[in-house]
Amino acid sequence: MKGVRFVELAEEHIGPIMEIEKRSQSSPWSERSFRNELDHAHGVFIVALADGTVVGYAGAWVLADEAHVTTIAVDPDRRLSGIGRALMDELLERAKNLGATCSTLEVRAGNEPAIKLYEAMGYVGVGLRKKYYPDNKEDAVVMWLYDLDKIQ
Ligand SMILES: CC(C)(COP(=O)(O)OP(=O)(O)OC[C@H]1O[C@@H](n2cnc3c(N)ncnc32)[C@H](O)[C@@H]1OP(=O)(O)O)[C@@H](O)C(=O)NCCC(=O)NCCS
Incomplete structure (x- = not known):
């Protein structure tokens, strides 16, 4: 993607990530949760x-x-300019290099932008986890992309 590059998470990113996280998620991850990703074995x-x-x-x-x-x-x-899609493409490419052949995720049933993004890539909704999110008891849609070689 023009003007955007992708790097692995480093300590210096955690402050700016927290700013975006607080503006983006109704139940934001803690700094500690992001720090755990710095050296997560998988x-x-x-x-x-x-x-x-x-x-x-x-x-x-x-x-x-x-x-x-x-x-x-x-x-x-910076939304609606292709960054989300480019992030997903890069993430899944790296996951493939680590041996992944398929992908799954959970998303809030009311999160239309995210669901549209995943559907556009070929993820399909396969079920609901009822009242999965503790903050508002919203259902989670479970989505799968069965073949990472078939990303649309
Ligand atoms: C979901 C999110 C990451 C998308 O990021 P983005 O950079 O705006 O997405 P992109 O510009 O790459 O859009 C890619 C596709 O997603 C879909 N999409 C993204 N935002 C959308 C919206 N507001 N309404 C409808 N479709 C949308 C479209 O299919 C779009 O393709 P198109 O532009 O060709 O129509 C962003 O909205 C976000 O950060 N949301 C808050 C955090 C969140 O909900 N994360 C998901 C948790 S499961």
Whole structure:
């Protein structure tokens, strides 16, 4: 993606990530949760930088042949310009290099932007986890992309 590069998560990114996280998620991760990703044995965690500024991030855990996407967010001022899609493409490419052949995730049932992004890539909703999110008891949609070679 023009003007945006992807790097692995480093300590220096955690402050800017927390700013985006608080503006993006109704139940934000703690700093500690992001720090745990710095040296997660099965993790892949990438940060999108534009002119050296953090504009988004995404993470996954690769367990056996599955890439479980754990988080993604884009700076609210930089959305709808392709960064989210580029982050997902880069994340899954790196997960593939670690042995993943398929991917799964959970998303809030009311999170239309994220669901549209995943559907556009070929993820399909396969079920609901009822009242999965403790903050508002919202359902989670469980989505799968069965073949990472078939990303649309
Ligand atoms: C979901 C999110 C990461 C998308 O990031 P983004 O950079 O705005 O997404 P992109 O510009 O790359 O959009 C890619 C596709 O996603 C879909 N999409 C993204 N935002 C959308 C919106 N507001 N409404 C409808 N579709 C949307 C579209 O299909 C879009 O493709 P198109 O532009 O060709 O129509 C961003 O909205 C975000 O950070 N949300 C808050 C955090 C969050 O909800 N994370 C997901 C947790 S599971």
